[in-house]
Amino acid sequence: MSSTVLMATPSLLKEMEAAYQTCFTSSFPPYSLFSARSNGTVITAYKSGKVLFQGAHAESEAGRWKEKGAETSDKEKKASSASALPKGFDQWSVIGSDEVGNGSYFGPLTVVAAYVDQSQLALLKELGVKDSKNLSDKQIIAIAKDLVTFLPYSSLTVWPEKYNQIQPSMSQGKMKALLHNQVLLHAAKKISPQKPDAILIDQFAQEKTYFNYLTGEKEIMNQNVYFATKGESRHLAVAAASIIARYSFLKGLDECSQLAGIPLPSGAGAQSDVAAARVLKKGGLPLLGKVAKLHFANTEKAKKIAGYK
Numbered sequence: 270m271s272s273t274v275l276m277a278t279p280s281l282l283k284e285m286e287a288a289y290q291t292c293f294t295s296s297f298p299p300y301s302l303f304s305a306r307s308n309g310t311v312i313t314a315y316k317s318g319k320v321l322f323q324g325a326h327a328e329s330e331a332g333r334w335k336e337k338g339a340e341t342s343d344k345e346k347k348a349s350s351a352s353a354l355p356k357g358f359d360q361w362s363v364i365g366s367d368e369v370g371n372g373s374y375f376g377p378l379t380v381v382a383a384y385v386d387q388s389q390l391a392l393l394k395e396l397g398v399k400d401s402k403n404l405s406d407k408q409i410i411a412i413a414k415d416l417v418t419f420l421p422y423s424s425l426t427v428w429p430e431k432y433n434q435i436q437p438s439m440s441q442g443k444m445k446a447l448l449h450n451q452v453l454l455h456a457a458k459k460i461s462p463q464k465p466d467a468i469l470i471d472q473f474a475q476e477k478t479y480f481n482y483l484t485g486e487k488e489i490m491n492q493n494v495y496f497a498t499k500g501e502s503r504h505l506a507v508a509a510a511s512i513i514a515r516y517s518f519l520k521g522l523d524e525c526s527q528l529a530g531i532p533l534p535s536g537a538g539a540q541s542d543v544a545a546a547r548v549l550k551k552g553g554l555p556l557l558g559k560v561a562k563l564h565f566a567n568t569e570k571a572k573k574i575a576g577y578k
């Protein structure tokens with residue numbers, strides 16, 4: 270059984286409490302704020318801000334909240350700093366990779382790798398490339414449109430329909446590892462024979478786990494590979510990849526909205542439940558499966574709202 274620990278701010282704890290309210294367990298452990306069972310995962314939140322996710326989908330369930338700013342716990346941070354970056358790393362020529370959409374109920378999962386040469390660092394800064402969490406969607410779209418005109422990059426999108434086919438037999442972690450590996454290989458081929466100084470993956474799994482996921486792959490990007498949480502603040506290549514991935518996700522979400530015939534929100538909150546219920550009423554599970562990641566707890570909540578059996 271896998272488990273993940275996150276640290277949440279008081280306001281995020283409140284949001285989590287509201288999100289899981291309908292699936293609280295009958296009693297709560299000592300010192301806990303609440304305990305809930307959702308999506309095959311037991312979620313226990315403590316007053317200290319620590320939130321424990323246990324169960325088969327612990328990682329993807331925690332991922333929803335990471336996108337909203339919850340942080341990995343100190344213990345996991347320490348483990349990941351084992352692959353601390355060399356001094357001056359932010360000035361190197363790097364291929365960075367990041368994914369967007371894994372915590373959003375609606376829309377695709379997009380993974381992007383982008384190469385940023387040392388000589389382009391100043392230009393990227395000038396274009397406003399920084400942590401996409403600090404940028405509005407409008408800013409992200411504008412910057413991404415600039416970036417794709419000159420940065421070597423590779424992008425892969427897994428649409429909900431495909432995602433729902435793969436997901437029951439593959440963890441989200443493995444899916445992400447395979448996608449990161451693919452885009453990194455593509456991006457490296459694009460700039461060949463030039464070689465990057467390093468690869469930086471925005472960390473979503475321990476290094477060992479990441480490479481375990483890739484066992485059996487024909488080609489594995491494993492030279493000079495570094496992992497860092499908050500990779501977008503460690504090198505502009507990850508920040509650029511993240512911006513392009515978000516842009517691509519937003520376009521994908523738009524397409525899903527058109528398919529559904531109603532605007533679909535990003536994220537996985539109560540708004541998503543309501544929108545999903547509307548989609549169910551229009552086209553049932555077949556339509557919902559084309560626009561949403563069905564294994565999220567939102568599906569069951571939407572069925573209840575829509576009275577769908």
Ligand code: MG
Binds near residue numbers: 367368471472
């Ligand atoms: Mg990331």
